[in-house]
Amino acid sequence: MSNKNVFLEKYFLMTRSEENYLKTIFHLGGGDSKSITTNAIAEQMETKPSSVTDMAKKLSEKGLVDYVRYQGVSLTDAGVKTALSIIRKHRLWEVFLVKKLDFTWDEVHEVAEQLEHIKSEKLIDKIDELLEFPKHDPHGDPIPTKDGKFQERDEKLLSEMPINSQGVCVGVKDSSVPFLKFLDKNKIALGNTIKVLDKEDFDNSLRIQMDGKEMRISHQIAANLYVKKND
Amino acid sequence: MSNKNVFLEKYFLMTRSEENYLKTIFHLGGGDSKSITTNAIAEQMETKPSSVTDMAKKLSEKGLVDYVRYQGVSLTDAGVKTALSIIRKHRLWEVFLVKKLDFTWDEVHEVAEQLEHIKSEKLIDKIDELLEFPKHDPHGDPIPTKDGKFQERDEKLLSEMPINSQGVCVGVKDSSVPFLKFLDKNKIALGNTIKVLDKEDFDNSLRIQMDGKEMRISHQIAANLYVKKND
DNA sequence: AATTAAATTTAGACAAAGCTAAAAATAGAT
DNA sequence: ATCTATTTTTAGCTTTGTCTAAATTTAATT
Ligand SMILES: [Mn+2]
Ligand SMILES: [Mn+2]
Ligand SMILES: [Mn+2]
Ligand SMILES: [Mn+2]
Helix, strand or coil: CCCCCHHHHHHCCCCHHHHHHHHHHHHCCHHHCCCECHHHHHHHHCCCHHHHHHHHHHHHHCCCEEEECCCEEEECHHHHHHHHHHHHHHHHHHHHHHHHHCCCCCCHHHHHHHHCCCCCHHHHHHHHHHCCCCCECCCCCECCCCCCCCCCCCCEEHHHCCCCCEEEEEEECCCCHHHHHHHHHCCCCCCCEEEEEEECCCCCCEEEEECCEEEEECHHHHCCEEEEECC | CCCCCHHHHHHCCCCHHHHHHHHHHHHCCHHHCCCECHHHHHHHHCCCHHHHHHHHHHHHHCCCEEEECCCEEEECHHHHHHHHHHHHHHHHHHHHHHHHHCCCCCCHHHHHHHHCCCCCHHHHHHHHHHCCCCCECCCCCECCCCCCCCCCCCCEEHHHCCCCCEEEEEEECCCCHHHHHHHHHCCCCCCCEEEEEEECCCCCCEEEEECCEEEEECHHHHCCEEEEECC
């Protein structure tokens, strides 16, 4: 039984599964010392609550989560740091795929799910440099810095914008393939300017002007588009 | 128990470990229906012969190797095809790391060992395109084509070149980190022209002229450098 | 406060990939 | 042809990550 690199093994050598759990817990809000239930994690990861319990114990053992039986888990500082480094890699790879290899924004997530687990600090730093240190991924999500800083954005959902207000489309909340393809088909893209012309009380649909062209979109669409309001 | 995609599971979903075994068997010559022993594979992969036996059965079950108990394994056509696709990915990623991210040739292998297992045909095709379809990796090894064609080279080891013959350094046989760093230190690089001036009978060392400069190199070095002879 | 429903954990099993130690087969040497 | 050394396989165990079914705890309702 090799005993070399105990430090490395315990603190740095994360399995793919462990990394995915940390990422999921972070996305469910477990980074703000909020307790996330095993059920919520299981549902998000399409696994079983009993599996989550097992992993909660293991991650707790490693000091990456605080776990209280029957209460759920939250990330420790070390856990947040690790989660952010995975998310950083995921989003940088997504930018790379779009900018350098002409992937469409609905194709990148699946591949990034694999690439995010490649272990090489130099690799991801060089990718970052090649891309000239992008601030957002193809879906408008912010890319954490190397030292784990997260830039929050002052953006609103289009569905929450008042009538006659105007802004720029900067992100999607739902980044599923069908939604992204729908946006493509309707020429809705990040960077477009959007003005809210009217709201329909009956179904909450919106009449908007997008890059000059007038169109009507459902509440479901508006509730999944982030807009940065013009001051 | 999900039973969907039986075809995919059985014929395409290879684990990382399975892929590494196929690659190793190919490198040991198992692509020419030559039988490779479990011991040889175990030694190459730094694992135990009993583990190799287990994997031999599994790969045989999947139709990727022919396995005869106590006789060893050789790759089937499907096995060769799969091995070549991994090798292709490995070498393309190595070129990418050197050409696009300024990695040195002694840094790329370890990262490529991870990247070669990323599952996305589009990804590797786009990388190939971005690199303008390179024919060789940073160590001079040929890159198989998408349809599994392997370009053999008419190259010789420097140690086998006759006195006064001349050529271009096109590859390394040993691509270990220490050897590559040694070559860097001594300004020996692929593309350099080499002329054999003299051989020392006593220790088989060579006196050579490399890009004009005269130098002496040991047999061990000469036996690990591939040279393409000028006609 | 007692009962019931829901969430969570435990116990036990499984598959993948590895290991060690013992058994079996092969190959080499008399 | 027999014996011996080496190679290879088998049997059984381990770890990681998953599952199901049963037990337990918590939360909700009367
Ligand atoms: Mn994504
Ligand atoms: Mn992932
Ligand atoms: Mn390599
Ligand atoms: Mn590999």
